[in-house]
Amino acid sequence: MTEVSFAKSFLAALDGRPIKLSPDHVEDPKTYQARGAYTLPKMPKTMSKRKGTSVTPGQERSLVVTVKSLRNPPLDLRLSSQTLNTSVHDIKASVAKETGIAENKIKVLHKKKPVPDSKVLKDLVSEDDTAVEFSVMVMGGAASAAATTGGKQDAQHDVAQGLSGADVLQTEDFWADLKGFLLQRIRDEQLAAELASTFQEAWKTKS
The missing domain is CATH 3.10.20.90 (Phosphatidylinositol 3-kinase Catalytic Subunit; Chain A, domain 1)
Known part of the structure; x- marks a missing residue:
């Protein structure tokens, strides 16, 4: 308990002492010297205006x-x-x-x-x-x-005229369309081309 009593008495003594601030923290306004306005030095080179980005208001x-x-x-x-x-x-x-x-x-x-x-x-x-x-x-x-x-079409006319069935698979347009579909889904041109080639080779092997 001796340490506790000493701490209490020490803190009480600190509270009783007047607060003093160093000159860095407080200054008498009456003795404060007036200072003139500070002007920034001129830049050695004038800043160039941005070109091509200015837009007329409303345009x-x-x-x-x-x-x-x-x-x-x-x-x-x-x-x-x-x-x-x-x-x-x-x-x-x-x-x-x-x-x-x-x-x-x-x-x-x-x-x-x-x-x-x-x-x-x-x-x-x-x-x-x-x-x-x-x-x-x-x-x-x-x-x-x-x-x-x-213009407008009938649902009956949505089917393209011409080749149908297995004959369509013999045309280059079909495989080009398949590659385009895969590219749209996968969003990787090389992978889409590889998959389209794989499908084409598998069909040729089957037939």
Whole structure:
């Protein structure tokens, strides 16, 4: 108990002493010297203004969108004055309107990778870009494009005319469409090509 008593008496003695602060913490305002305004030194080199990013109030930067087809049917479409908030779905709708191809048959790719319909242009371009290029893949190829030309279709006319059954598997268009489907699902061009080749070799072996 001696240690406890000593600690209590020591703390009580500290509380009884007046609080003193060093000159670093307190200063008499009457003796405080007035200080003049401090001017920052001039920079050795004037900062350059950013170019190409200034936009007039009420006017948004626009892009030129080029859409090309990976294979049949041939397609080279140019869409000008597209805002940064234009979605991939809007691009797909514009392609469908210009070509007559059904919108649900169109797959949009950017840099060989499928792009979700919810993406907008500003998600895909940098601040300095003035144009962007997309490639489209038409599911069913030229046959699908020919079937959709002319507007609305009957469900009975959705089946492509021409070869059917095992004869279709002898065409290169079928395997190209299979590769495109796998690419859209897997999003890996090399793996999609390997799988398509595996399916084709397995069919040839079976037949």
